[in-house]
Amino acid sequence: MIDAISFKNGTFRYLDQRYLPLKEIYVETQNYLEAIEAIKTLAVRGAPLIGASAGYTVMLGINAYKGDKAGFPAYFANLVAEVNASRPTAVNLFFATRKMQDVYDANFENDSLEALFAKMTDMAYKIHNDEIDNCDKIARHGVELLKQDFADVLKTRKLNVLTHCNTGTLACCGIGTALGVIRLAYQEGLIERVITSESRPLLQGLRLTAWELEHDGIPFASISDSSSAILMQRGMIDFAVTGADRITANGDTANKIGTYAHAISAKYHGLPFYIAAPVSTIDITMSEGSQIPIEERDADELRKIFGTQVATPTTPVVNFAFDVTPGTLIRGIITEKEAVVGNYNEGLARVVNG
Numbered sequence: 417m418i419d420a421i422s423f424k425n426g427t428f429r430y431l432d433q434r435y436l437p438l439k440e441i442y443v444e445t446q447n448y449l450e451a452i453e454a455i456k457t458l459a460v461r462g463a464p465l466i467g468a469s470a471g472y473t474v475m476l477g478i479n480a481y482k483g484d485k486a487g488f489p490a491y492f493a494n495l496v497a498e499v500n501a502s503r504p505t506a507v508n509l510f511f512a513t514r515k516m517q518d519v520y521d522a523n524f525e526n527d528s529l530e531a532l533f534a535k536m537t538d539m540a541y542k543i544h545n546d547e548i549d550n551c552d553k554i555a556r557h558g559v560e561l562l563k564q565d566f567a568d569v570l571k572t573r574k575l576n577v578l579t580h581c582n583t584g585t586l587a588c589c590g591i592g593t594a595l596g597v598i599r600l601a602y603q604e605g606l607i608e609r610v611i612t613s614e615s616r617p618l619l620q621g622l623r624l625t626a627w628e629l630e631h632d633g634i635p636f637a638s639i640s641d642s643s644s645a646i647l648m649q650r651g652m653i654d655f656a657v658t659g660a661d662r663i664t665a666n667g668d669t670a671n672k673i674g675t676y677a678h679a680i681s682a683k684y685h686g687l688p689f690y691i692a693a694p695v696s697t698i699d700i701t702m703s704e705g706s707q708i709p710i711e712e713r714d715a716d717e718l719r720k721i722f723g724t725q726v727a728t729p730t731t732p733v734v735n736f737a738f739d740v741t742p743g744t745l746i747r748g749i750i751t752e753k754e755a756v757v758g759n760y761n762e763g764l765a766r767v768v769n770g
């Protein structure tokens with residue numbers, strides 16, 4: 417399996433996803449500002465991977481600290497604030513820095529800085545390793561739900577699935593969330609073909625999901641984002657499953673821009689639309705999706721295609737990186753603890769608090 421990120425001997429190593437699939441470039445850094453830049457520029461991306469990278473970025477910042485114990489609280493507060501400012505939507509980033517903060521809060525008073533840093537390093541590794549384990553459990557719960565929902569269809573044929581953006585190893589550390597469900601479902605003989613939508617403007621579906629599926633030998637076809645409706649109309653898609661960047665208490669789900677349109681199309685065509693995500697992506701402090709901060713990215717991401725100018729430099733642009741799919745359009749939210757269907761307010765609180 418590809419190592420999208422790793423942390424060894426104080427060095428953060430990542431596969432720079434901006435160049436995939438044409439070039440596999442690994443970058444090593446001990447500088448936390450460079451790691452923050454990697455998150456901002458989507459060199460590392462995908463909600464769980466952003467969370468794991470945030471934990472390691474905090475460690476890089478801590479390892480660079482040269483002062484005494486008295487000066488550390490202010491330094492640490494500033495470091496966490498800088499990491500938190502890197503990307504606003506994926507709550508996994510804040511989940512990870514919160515976990516690091518919790519270790520600090522519990523141990524700062526009694527520990528030497530050395531002992532404290534060792535505990536924080538353990539936490540950074542734990543955040544990463546937990547997300548790897550979560551993917552396997554999400555896949556298992558997802559496949560069980562599919563077997564239930566498609567019991568009749570599966571007696572006669574396999575299923576065609578739509579997914580959006582990239583939710584695989586590159587986004588999650590392990591086998592992936594939505595892509596993990598698809599991988600396991602394929603292994604178990606449930607899947608005919610995967611349809612992966614390109615995910616304009618940065619093409620995570622076309623570049624990254626296609627690359628992972630090709631690597632695994634899973635049959636797939638890439639489509640433009642606007643094609644999902646006609647494929648559904650023609651019976652070429654049976655269900656959709658995507659990941660999430662933040663899920664609110666009522667099941668409203670922020671994910672890569674374009675997800676909402678796919679979900680509306682799925683509803684219109686009577687097809688189930690699933691979300692697969694770890695509990696670290698659920699934010700029950702927010703009651704509904706309108707509260708989620710939606711990242712707006714640079715206009716040039718649209719005006720240029722990978723560096724090539726395709727619109728005038730003055731073309732006005734609205735470039736939301738994410739949209740929010742209402743929970744009412746979602747058949748089930750598949751987590752590592754269980755696949756929540758029905759009342760999200762109840763079910764999501766159960767998986768977060770249980």
Ligand SMILES: CSC[C@@H](O)[C@@H](O)C(=O)COP(=O)(O)O
Binds near residue numbers: 506580
């Ligand atoms: C399992 S990853 C889930 C989401 O983070 C993914 O679908 C997505 O929207 C990624 O957006 P990105 O902007 O590439 O970080």
